[in-house]
């Protein structure tokens with residue numbers, strides 16, 4: 079067993095000094111005063127120890143759009159961005175999907191993420207034909223996470239159609255399964271391969287009522303895009319006569335294991351009906367011009383995701399949800415406060431414990447029995463000097479301030495470096511060049 083002894087650690091919502099974390103194998107077994115009889119001590123000088131940060135919503139392949147969608151090309155919106163994303167999704171082959179996913183996951187580890195919930199909807203060949211191994215792409219994405227030591231929960235997406243009374247879009251053929259039974263069978267196969275898998279009915283736009291009902295007895299976590307765009311809510315009202323949260327609820331899916339991703343445009347009845355978690359993706363929602371969720375009104379815990387990877391920066395997500403709420407309300411310090419560091423602790427909990435719970439992973443806390451997923455912040459950096467530490471880390475932190483990360487006790491980020499990162503970057507660039515997708 080081994081003790082990790084930082085200058086300070088964030089434990090039970092409080093910054094504590096002279097507290098060590100004792101690890102045995104993959105698990106934290108004790109948090110408290112160091113007892114050298116129980117294990118060797120690794121002193122973490124000038125370091126703040128935080129639980130590993132959880133990225134509860136990711137589409138790793140979209141990392142390949144980085145820098146390519148930041149200039150005007152007519153009337154740009156979420157829907158025009160989606161056409162660019164579909165062109166990419168159609169063009170990528172299995173090797174490129176693995177290479178780009180590995181790059182995205184390496185960047186996540188660099189930024190302090192230790193778990194990702196990968197909302198995975200690329201299933202088949204571009205013409206819709208299954209691969210010889212029907213789980214080829216999901217397994218490649220899971221393998222990409224393993225290569226960088228990132229914990230992954232594969233949220234296997236169910237996708238049935240382009241939309242209610244919307245003509246089939248040929249560029250969605252890779253996403254579409256025959257029926258809900260095929261989706262559930264895929265989740266079972268992934269679990270059989272040792273991959274932690276949940277279920278993700280994509281949205282009310284892409285999944286009809288009968289499919290949702292068929293998922294009601296699913297035994298794992300369920301994530302879905304909800305209320306992201308006003309246009310999809312209008313379609314939903316036309317088809318079902320009610321709004322998206324109520325459609326999911328009627329199908330029996332709004333429960334403690336449910337996560338509504340985005341929830342950008344809910345009405346008060348939907349907010350009241352919510353259970354489980356809401357996953358906000360602030361940098362992506364700002365990047366896409368989606369609008370912004372009324373986070374201050376929610377009655378369920380919020381977790382955070384980097385979604386399209388316009389940015390991979392957990393501190394940017396934590397700040398943006400609070401700052402954008404301030405801009406909308408014309409007030410300051412509006413989201414939930416917890417403990418002596420109030421707002422900073424509340425935002426950090428969104429990025430850690432809430433995300434882990436949303437994904438069904440026993441992590442996100444420095445506590446006995448939790449997985450040994452944690453990161454260190456270099457508190458000797460200039461941006462933290464002469465400050466109150468925890469709020470400064472949340473409101474001024476960046477990926478560069480993360481020095482080390484451990485996932486299941488394994489040291490995956492070492493002094494700011496992900497082993498193999500240069501090679502992963504090179505492989506992703508080469509794969510995109512080969513497909514004519516590089517700039």
Ligand SMILES: [Zn+2]
Pocket residue numbers: 135137197303339385
């Ligand atoms: Zn998404």
